[in-house]
Amino acid sequence: MNGNPAVHNQWSSRLAFMLAAIGSAVGLGNIWKFPYITGEYGGGAFVLVYLVCVALIGIPVMMAEILLGRRGRRSPINTMRELASAEGASPWWGVVGWGGVVTGFLILSFYSVVAGWALAYVVEGGFGAFQGLDGERAGALFGELTASPQRLIFWHSVFMAMTMAVVANGVRSGLERLVTWLMPLLFLLLAVLVGYAMAAGDFERGLHFLFDVDFSKVFMSCDEAGLCEFTAEPVLVAMGHAFFTLSLGMGAIMVYGSYMPHDASIAGSTVMIALADTLVALMAGVAIFPLVFANGLEPGAGPGLVFVSLPIAFGAMPGGQLFGTLFFVLLVFAAWSSSISLVEPAVAWLTENEHMSRRKAALLIGGLAWLLGIGSALSFNLWSGDEYKVFGKTLFDIKDYLTANIMLPLGGLAIALFTGWAVSRRLPEGELAMRSPLLFGAWHFVIRYIAPAGIVLVFLNAIGVV
Ligand code: PFF
Numbered sequence: 001m002n003g004n005p006a007v008h009n010q011w012s013s014r015l016a017f018m019l020a021a022i023g024s025a026v027g028l029g030n031i032w033k034f035p036y037i038t039g040e041y042g043g044g045a046f047v048l049v050y051l052v053c054v055a056l057i058g059i060p061v062m063m064a065e066i067l068l069g070r071r072g073r074r075s076p077i078n079t080m081r082e083l084a085s086a087e088g089a090s091p092w093w094g095v096v097g098w099g100g101v102v103t104g105f106l107i108l109s110f111y112s113v114v115a116g117w118a119l120a121y122v123v124e125g126g127f128g129a130f131q132g133l134d135g136e137r138a139g140a141l142f143g144e145l146t147a148s149p150q151r152l153i154f155w156h157s158v159f160m161a162m163t164m165a166v167v168a169n170g171v172r173s174g175l176e177r178l179v180t181w182l183m184p185l186l187f188l189l190l191a192v193l194v195g196y197a198m199a200a201g202d203f204e205r206g207l208h209f210l211f212d213v214d215f216s217k218v219f220m221s222c223d224e225a226g227l228c229e230f231t232a233e234p235v236l237v238a239m240g241h242a243f244f245t246l247s248l249g250m251g252a253i254m255v256y257g258s259y260m261p262h263d264a265s266i267a268g269s270t271v272m273i274a275l276a277d278t279l280v281a282l283m284a285g286v287a288i289f290p291l292v293f294a295n296g297l298e299p300g301a302g303p304g305l306v307f308v309s310l311p312i313a314f315g316a317m318p319g320g321q322l323f324g325t326l327f328f329v330l331l332v333f334a335a336w337s338s339s340i341s342l343v344e345p346a347v348a349w350l351t352e353n354e355h356m357s358r359r360k361a362a363l364l365i366g367g368l369a370w371l372l373g374i375g376s377a378l379s380f381n382l383w384s385g386d387e388y389k390v391f392g393k394t395l396f397d398i399k400d401y402l403t404a405n406i407m408l409p410l411g412g413l414a415i416a417l418f419t420g421w422a423v424s425r426r427l428p429e430g431e432l433a434m435r436s437p438l439l440f441g442a443w444h445f446v447i448r449y450i451a452p453a454g455i456v457l458v459f460l461n462a463i464g465v466v
Pocket residue numbers: 024025026027028029030104107243244245246247248250251252253338339341342
């Protein structure tokens with residue numbers, strides 16, 4: 001794609017589309033969030049539910065988003081509105097696009113703070129701060145960073161500026177080409193970490209934690225007195241994470257689909273994107289949990305898990321200073337190629353409707369998300385007290401929870417219903433152009449019934465109705 005991704009531009013090839021989509025999907029969700037929520041929600045059974053959600057809901061919904069985008073060839077707001085009116089459905093479907101824009105803002109406003117941690121750790125690693133760390137000192141290093149509003153806001157600002165520079169200058173193709181080289185490198189480094197975890201971590205215990213399916217461990221929540229009761233929340237979080245990690249439910253993949261060439265296979269691309277994304281998450285888990293157990297860390301330690309466990313490994317392995325720095329550089333790049341997709345639905349809309357330049361759109365969106373992000377940064381220090389919490393959650397937690405577990409699945413539900421019910425069967429049939437009518441029939445059944453019913457059931461379950 002050239003430097004001005006106006007609405008009707010296209011990726012130069014299927015490969016370019018795939019790389020952009022993988023760039024969007026693989027990010028902090030895989031390496032930061034997946035391990036920490038898996039730790040919080042008890043391991044194997046949670047992982048299994050997440051995998052089932054990816055296969056049964058994530059992949060079909062991703063196909064729907066891409067096909068709608070490619071058919072509409074406009075920003076998600078206008079794509080939804082125009083496809084709806086062309087198919088005789090209500091123009092209110094445009095609301096789905098609006099929801100996506102708001103969700104993208106909210107996600108970026110905490111994503112950028114976590115990406116800021118990774119930036120700070122590039123510097124820490126470069127100066128050798130990981131050398132000889134034990135569990136306690138690694139915890140202190142992370143604690144010092146998050147205790148400082150200045151440092152968090154500084155790095156959050158740097159990351160936001162990086163994101164907006166790419167959005168404003170339309171040099172996305174450049175970043176994507178770079179990511180083509182860097183993602184395999186990230187993969188390689190994860191493999192090195194897995195090797196290290198095998199040699200120096202409590203590998204067996206890590207694997208058992210990740211892959212032993214014990215539903216009672218995940219679905220029983222116990223208080224200090226040892227009183228336990230059934231909780232459906234982990235299922236909601238696992239489903240929410242399937243949406244988050246695949247960048248689904250807010251139009252990000254739809255907008256990328258709108259630049260996709262017509263002859264590329266949507267089903268094939270989707271499966272590859274989902275596989276790549278899942279593999280990175282599982283590798284991160286396999287690298288991290290053996291270290292967590294070997295170093296006496298708490299798997300449920302929360303958002304700092306990765307930033308505490310991996311530096312211990314880097315501090316002890318040969319060449320760790322280089323590997324450690326490089327790892328966080330790569331993590332920043334993975335986050336960068338995700339964050340630009342978070343704002344693309346909004347930018348695409350502003351440039352096509354308001355005839356705004358990309359530069360202005362980037363400034364407007366970046367400024368707003370930056371401001372919102374200050375609250376996320378303060379959630380770890382000045383605003384971490386109980387008086388600032390709602391339902392025991394800080395502003396950061398609330399944004400994370402609300403977007404991933406409620407807003408993205410709601411967006412996904414709407415997209416599934418729209419594709420399955422509001423438009424005629426001919427639309428997806430033509431756009432997917434699958435060779436096997438049977439396979440198409442199966443997908444259509446899933447998008448009409450299984451995916452929506454699954455999402456609704458998980459919601460009802462979480463609020464205690466079923
Ligand atoms: N998929 C990204 C990750 O796993 O880090 C996060 C994300 C990007 C979510 C883009 C949603 C989105 F639209």
